[in-house]
Amino acid sequence: MKFFKTRIFFIIVLFGALYLCPANAYAAGDFMRETGKINVVVGVILLLFFGIVAYLIRLERKLTKLEHQINDDHEWKN
Amino acid sequence: MWWKITSVLLLVYTFTLGMLVPLRPGILTVSPESGLTRQSTVLTISGYNAHFTQGEGQTRVWLTYDDENAILAHRVKALSDTQLEAEFQLPANLPKGEATMVLNCIVDNPADGTSVLPNAFQLKLDSTTMQEYDPTWKAHPVEKLNVKKGFTYPYRNVIYETIRNTYFHVPMWFVLLFLLLASATYSVIYLLNPKPEYDSKASAYAETGLLFGLLGLVTGMLWAHYAWGKAWSNDIKQITTAVALLIYMAYFILRSSFDEPEKGARLSAVYNIFAFATLIPLLYVVPRMFASLHPGATGSPAFGGQDLDNTMRAVFYPAIIGWTLLGFWMTSLRIRAKRIEDKLGGLD
Known part of the structure; x- marks a missing residue:
């Protein structure tokens, strides 16, 4: 369940951040819209990267638990 | 092993060409x-x-x-x-x-x-x-037009450089489809031959499938904010995707709510097959029946016509294969962890 909570929290934060950004008006020096909106692509790639890294961190935690279990001979469980 | 190398090579190709090839003037x-x-x-x-x-x-x-x-x-x-x-x-x-x-x-x-x-x-x-x-x-009629030579991506108003997201946002949905298809397949295999191994494989594939679905949704929202003006505009594809992902989230809640593992595995396998059966109409049939902001969503298939030109196809198809192999790679790690977990008698 923790898995969903962090994900949902992440989506809400992103939603909120996007809500605060100016929508259509082009302002000079607008970081996301300058040079053909290339930074939107950078943003998309970063989101993918962090999503995959989050998955790997979660997997690593599971493996750490399993290692503990092997080393401590089930003592860790309680 | 070879397919992991293929995945890396194809993703390197995708990132390099996806970012470096210029837009047409x-x-x-x-x-x-x-x-x-x-x-x-x-x-x-x-x-x-x-x-x-x-x-x-x-x-x-x-x-x-x-x-x-x-x-x-x-x-x-x-x-x-x-x-x-x-x-x-x-x-x-x-x-x-x-x-x-x-x-x-x-x-x-x-x-x-x-x-x-x-x-x-x-x-x-x-x-x-x-x-x-x-x-x-x-x-002076418009005639004798010149054609730009060289490898370039199409220039579209409003979208501009974000056309490159075709290689990063769109493949997510292909990965989701393949992973969830694998998940549903293992659920069917489990029902035919109830070994716990198949059940944990089905759940691992559903997990990464959901991960890629969420990534697709989130990257789509970011793109939509700068292309359509709003991150969430209740576009038919956004709604049906959100529904499909919620159905899969319910799958994990269902899995975790059983005390008897065998009964739980059986019921989740049945649920998973139904979830996949609703996913296909939600992602590929219903959106075609309504007006959508997504390109290629109404009528003809998404691959047809002018939405994707040949220079983009040369990067788009390898991108799909690369991302899909990455998805399977990540799932295989999860499956191996689950196997050790089961050998040790479970974590919880």
Whole structure:
């Protein structure tokens, strides 16, 4: 369940951040819209990267638990 | 092993070509945006990735009404590579006697090929009316257009460089489909032959499938914010995808809510098969029946026509394979962890 909570929290934060950004008006020096909106692509790639890294961190935690279990001979469980 | 290397190589190819290949030249703005008939007007055209100075003397600029009616600029001057001045003698009236009409702007030169800005210039009738058709409209038809050579991506207004997201946002949905298909397959296998191994495989595939679905949704929202103006505009595909992902989230809640593992595994397998059976209409059938902001969503299949040109296909298909193999790779790690977990008698 923790898995969903962090994900949902992440989506809400992103939603909120996007809500605060100016929508259509082009302002000079607008970081996301300058040079053909290339930074939107950078943003998309970063989101993918962090999503995959989050998955790997979660997997690593599971493996750490399993290692503990092997080393401590089930003592860790309680 | 070979497929992991393939995945890395294809993703390297995707990132390199996806980011480095330039966009085709295009027109960003035309100013002023309106003028009166019978006027002589100088338009300043700003181009994107353009090389106006290279085409000096060969650049032609039109304002077009439709396929047959167009006016050619009688003087064109390149101020810089991306700034162009075009002087027009606007005709005495509009082709079909309208009071006002929005014209498209076409710029053509050998260096950049042809660029179009739709609805670039509004032509209004001045106070003096003239009944008969002005022949200037047909004097210089749009013809002998140049084609840009080289490997470039299409230039689209509003989207601009974000067309590259085709290689990062769109493949997520293909990965989701393949992973969830694998998940449903293992659920079927589990029902035929109830070994716990198949059940944990089904859940691992559903997990990464959901991960890629969420990534697709989130990256889509970011893109939508800058292309459609709003992160969430209740587009039919956004809604059906959200519903499909919620169905899969419920799968994990269902899995975790059983005390007897065997009964739980059986029921979740049945649920998973039904979840996949609803996923297909939700992602691929229902969106075609409604108007959508997504390209290629209505009527014809998404691969058809002008949404994807051949230069983009050369990166898009490898991207799909690369991302999908990455998804399977990540899942295989999860499956191996689960196998150890089961050997040790579970974590919880």
